[in-house]
Amino acid sequence: MAHRMNVLVCSGASCISNNSLKVKEALLAEIERLDLKREIKVIETGCMGPCQLGPVLLVYPDETLYKKVQVADVREIVEQHFLKGRPVERLMYKSPLTDELVHKSRDVDYFKKQYKIVLANCGSIDPESLDEYIAVGGYEALGKALTEMNPDSVLDEIKISGLRGRGGGGFPTHLKWMFTKNEKSKEKYVICNADEGDPGAFMDRSVIEGDPHTLIEGMAIAGYVVGASKGYIYVRAEYPLAIERLEKAIAQAKETGFLGENIFQTDFSFDLEVRVGAGAFVCGEETALIHSIEGKRGTPRPRPPYPSASGVWGKPTVLNNVETYANVRHIILNGGAWMAKIGTETSKGTKVFALSGTIKNTGLAEVPMGTTIRELIYDIGGGAPEGHEIKAVQLGGPSGGCVTPEYFDTPIDYESLTALGAMMGSGGVIAMDETACMVNTAKFFLDFTCFESCGKCVPCRVGLKQMYGILDKITKGEGEEEDIEALETLGKTIKATALCGLGQTAPNPVLSTIKFFRHEYEEHIFEKKCRALVCKDLISYEINKDACKACTLCAQKCPVDAIKGERGVVHEIQQEKCISCGNCYDVCPFGAVMRLSGEN
Amino acid sequence: MEALKIHIPDNEQYRELGAYIESVRNMPGPLINVLHKAQGIFGYLPMEVQAFISRELDIPLSTVYGVVTFYNFFSMTPRGKYVINVCMGTACYVKGAGKVVDYFKDELKVGEGETTEDNLFTLTTARCFGACGLAPVLMVNEDVYGHVDRKKVTEILKKYRSLG
Amino acid sequence: MKNLEELRKLREKAQKEIQLRSKDARIKVVVGMGTSGIAAGAREVLKTFINEINQKNLTDVIVTQTGEKGMSSMEPIVEIHEEKKPVIVYGDMNPSKVKKVVEEHIVNGKAVDDYLISMEEK
Numbered sequence: 001m002a003h004r005m006n007v008l009v010c011s012g013a014s015c016i017s018n019n020s021l022k023v024k025e026a027l028l029a030e031i032e033r034l035d036l037k038r039e040i041k042v043i044e045t046g047c048m049g050p051c052q053l054g055p056v057l058l059v060y061p062d063e064t065l066y067k068k069v070q071v072a073d074v075r076e077i078v079e080q081h082f083l084k085g086r087p088v089e090r091l092m093y094k095s096p097l098t099d100e101l102v103h104k105s106r107d108v109d110y111f112k113k114q115y116k117i118v119l120a121n122c123g124s125i126d127p128e129s130l131d132e133y134i135a136v137g138g139y140e141a142l143g144k145a146l147t148e149m150n151p152d153s154v155l156d157e158i159k160i161s162g163l164r165g166r167g168g169g170g171f172p173t174h175l176k177w178m179f180t181k182n183e184k185s186k187e188k189y190v191i192c193n194a195d196e197g198d199p200g201a202f203m204d205r206s207v208i209e210g211d212p213h214t215l216i217e218g219m220a221i222a223g224y225v226v227g228a229s230k231g232y233i234y235v236r237a238e239y240p241l242a243i244e245r246l247e248k249a250i251a252q253a254k255e256t257g258f259l260g261e262n263i264f265q266t267d268f269s270f271d272l273e274v275r276v277g278a279g280a281f282v283c284g285e286e287t288a289l290i291h292s293i294e295g296k297r298g299t300p301r302p303r304p305p306y307p308s309a310s311g312v313w314g315k316p317t318v319l320n321n322v323e324t325y326a327n328v329r330h331i332i333l334n335g336g337a338w339m340a341k342i343g344t345e346t347s348k349g350t351k352v353f354a355l356s357g358t359i360k361n362t363g364l365a366e367v368p369m370g371t372t373i374r375e376l377i378y379d380i381g382g383g384a385p386e387g388h389e390i391k392a393v394q395l396g397g398p399s400g401g402c403v404t405p406e407y408f409d410t411p412i413d414y415e416s417l418t419a420l421g422a423m424m425g426s427g428g429v430i431a432m433d434e435t436a437c438m439v440n441t442a443k444f445f446l447d448f449t450c451f452e453s454c455g456k457c458v459p460c461r462v463g464l465k466q467m468y469g470i471l472d473k474i475t476k477g478e479g480e481e482e483d484i485e486a487l488e489t490l491g492k493t494i495k496a497t498a499l500c501g502l503g504q505t506a507p508n509p510v511l512s513t514i515k516f517f518r519h520e521y522e523e524h525i526f527e528k529k530c531r532a533l534v535c536k537d538l539i540s541y542e543i544n545k546d547a548c549k550a551c552t553l554c555a556q557k558c559p560v561d562a563i564k565g566e567r568g569v570v571h572e573i574q575q576e577k578c579i580s581c582g583n584c585y586d587v588c589p590f591g592a593v594m595r596l597s598g599e600n
Numbered sequence: 601m602e603a604l605k606i607h608i609p610d611n612e613q614y615r616e617l618g619a620y621i622e623s624v625r626n627m628p629g630p631l632i633n634v635l636h637k638a639q640g641i642f643g644y645l646p647m648e649v650q651a652f653i654s655r656e657l658d659i660p661l662s663t664v665y666g667v668v669t670f671y672n673f674f675s676m677t678p679r680g681k682y683v684i685n686v687c688m689g690t691a692c693y694v695k696g697a698g699k700v701v702d703y704f705k706d707e708l709k710v711g712e713g714e715t716t717e718d719n720l721f722t723l724t725t726a727r728c729f730g731a732c733g734l735a736p737v738l739m740v741n742e743d744v745y746g747h748v749d750r751k752k753v754t755e756i757l758k759k760y761r762s763l764g
Numbered sequence: 765m766k767n768l769e770e771l772r773k774l775r776e777k778a779q780k781e782i783q784l785r786s787k788d789a790r791i792k793v794v795v796g797m798g799t800s801g802i803a804a805g806a807r808e809v810l811k812t813f814i815n816e817i818n819q820k821n822l823t824d825v826i827v828t829q830t831g832e833k834g835m836s837s838m839e840p841i842v843e844i845h846e847e848k849k850p851v852i853v854y855g856d857m858n859p860s861k862v863k864k865v866v867e868e869h870i871v872n873g874k875a876v877d878d879y880l881i882s883m884e885e886k
Contacts, residue, residue, distance in 0.1 A: 002780045002781055002784075004810070004813075004814050004826070014746070016744065017745065038814075083797060083829075084797045085796075085798075125782065131781070134775050135775060135778035138775075139771060140771060143771050148768075199688075199692075200691050200728065202732060238728075256765055264768070265766050276632070278632055278672070279671050292632065294628070295630060295633075296629070297666055297667055297670040298670060313629075356690075356735060357690070357691050357732075358695075362735075394690065430690050430694065430732075445690075581702075
């Protein structure tokens with residue numbers, strides 16, 4: 001029985017933590033109460049993208065987008081809109097540009113510049129329903145590949161499409177597949193890297209949570225091309241919902257015969273297994289990931305041999321990331337030439353980016369390659385919140401680098417970003433405004449990579465620690481003139497000598513912040529100043545006598561009794577006792593505590 | 601194994617783990633799966649659990665220990681009833697996650713990775729939950745909290761303390 | 765799953781539910797569901813439309829509702845929207861009239877003059 005209305009409730013991670021599942025329950029209860037159950041279907045979908053509007057509801061056929069819906073709003077929505085046809089305007093999305101209500105979700109600015117291939121089903125179908133996946137053409141690509149094409153012609157389409165690895169490296173996918181295909185071995189494997197460890201990247205999670213069958217289909221097609229009958233999906237333990245949905249989808253696919261023996265009554269058999277990671281960033285590196293699947297410590301090893309020759313269990317293995325596999329079915333259905341028309345000369349198709357940091361619209365956005373950084377940050381991301389200005393975006397997480405506004409018109413493709421000293425990476429885009437200290441940001445990334453270094457090779461284990469030590473010194477106001485040069489020398493050496501991708505790219509955030517924000521380093525070193533007022537040891541606190549209302553709140557919260565004054569007597573901070581903890585600044589209800597840096 | 605003299609008790613928890621190990625006996629490279637299961641049953645991975653796994657899977661104890669200590673997810677010390685996991689991903693960091701950790705240290709009087717005396721809370725940090733739109737974010741066991749500030753920290757602790 | 769043929773059949777069946785979310789419905793039926801519309805029986809009219817359309821397996825028709833139309837005396841009111849055609853408005857509807865509208869107008873493309881109250885050029 002078809003329904004007259006579909007209500008899509010976003011159950012991406014962001015919306016769930018904003019109570020979207022409770023909203024869904026309330027919707028069901030209200031629909032039941034008004035006896036609308038036969039007419040209205042409520043569907044839980046994966047991430048729709050505009051996370052800052054969550055919890056988000058999308059109502060079809062009206063295409064009404066409701067934002068920030070809470071349980072208390074449900075009754076009004078169901079009674080007024082679902083029953084009487086009067087959309088609840090106060091909960092509808094308003095264009096930030098015109099302040100006008102947006103009646104159709106497709107007119108929301110956030111969606112307008114996007115081009116959805118990988119995320120096409122995310123947020124528009126029920127990820128737990130195989131029927132809905134089939135309804136949008138699911139498993140037709142697999143059927144077509146198996147029954148109407150041979151492995152060579154599938155590989156040709158992948159080649160024509162120009163698809164390159166979406167995990168960061170950008171290696172041509174058809175070459176990887178061809179190398180594995182050409183290996184002579186009875187046993188071969190297909191692996192999906194879903195160990196999305198880059199802080200600030202969450203597109204793989206969204207694809208798996210929102211459209212798990214697309215990944216399964218892509219991997220099965222890869223298996224057919226290379227001649228593998230078994231695949232592993234390596235998912236990080238921090239993604240329990242993704243694991244659950246994937247397990248469910250695999251079970252459905254097995255039951256219906258899209259996985260298992262003699263798929264589509266051909267000789268091709270393929271099975272998938274989920275392996276759960278255990279919290280090690282280095283396992284995003286392919287040889288480390290393979291060790292981890294084998295149940296070992298996730299340390300990388302030198303290449304060659306590449307996994308295409310010797311991968312999991314020592315057998316030829318093709319290894320791609322989630323987004324790469326998610327492109328495959330579209331290429332098979334529409335032809336490689338279709339994708340080759342989208343994008344730039346060297347980079348074809350789309351890329352999904354995760355926008356976060358100091359930006360208005362955080363969330364997921366899929367754009368054609370060649371879109372400029374400016375379009376991504378301003379047209380889709382909406383720019384910085386009022387009163388702030390973006391001074392840099394960090395692309396590619398701890399392996400990437402920052403890009404400053406003068407380069408925002410650079411088109412996004414693998415080569416252009418690498419030329420800027422950043423990289424495509426997995427697609428994390430973190431916007432930073434004047435409240436971010438670039439030295440401290442570089443230190444943050446190094447802290448991360450030091451902690452995650454597996455310790456196998458010396459440049460990474462020892463070299464990164466040295467770099468971190470120097471950065472720590474600079475942020476504490478103990479920097480010396482030669483420190484910047486030392487950082488550059490160390491960084492270049494580590495890049496050239498580390499064993500795996502983690503070490504080879506770890507110095508990038510430091511080198512690129514030195515390149516674009518050398519003045520901030522110099523201010524820290526020579527003027528003992530942190531302009532962003534982030535580095536604790538370079539900040540002093542003072543009380544503005546005119547603003548202080550002598551309420552004693554700050555004195556009560558001061559852990560070292562550094563604040564003099566009592567009720568009616570304006571307070572004063574005794575600098576020799578102050579430890580710059582910032583408690584007084586946080587608690588003052590009148591904004592009378594001032595933070596200063598480099599002004600003494 | 602005898603030489604180490606690690607006493608492995610025979611109880612319901614070990615029987616459950618033993619049954620799981622039986623079920624994956626034919627799976628290649630099952631160690632990490634088994635460790636996940638074991639941590640789910642025991643809450644952490646003390647030496648005797650590792651010794652049991654070593655014996656049952658016929659893998660040297662040194663190898664088991666090597667894997668346990670390699671991965672952040674596995675813990676060899678008991679955890680509190682509520683594990684507070686503050687995201688230190690870039691987006692959260694930019695939005696003040698460091699301060700959030702400080703607030704908890706202040707309120708709970710414990711350091712990172714430590715458990716409160718009453719065994720109620722363990723304070724840890726993690727690398728990105730992928731909920732960057734809500735930064736700064738934290739998880740208490742499986743529950744996610746977004747846009748955390750000092751006030752919310754107090755509220756969260758109050759909530760779990762009242763649950764006991 | 766034997767072959768593509770079988771998959772495509774399965775797809776056709778599954779598409780019915782998802783049709784609402786595609787943007788290319790041929791005909792949109794809009795039922796006036798204001799307070800007076802509901803009082804005059806618009807709920808039954810709406811339900812009958814859904815049943816009839818499902819029974820006839822018309823996957824390219826969507827049924828939706830709107831608020832008060834301001835012609836209380838003619839309630840329940842139903843509009844039929846079709847690409848590149850004037851909007852047809854029927855008044856004083858009831859379940860048996862709905863059946864006729866589905867049969868003659870939606871399936872056979874001929875408006876039912878007896879129930880017609882207006883034609884609005886877009």
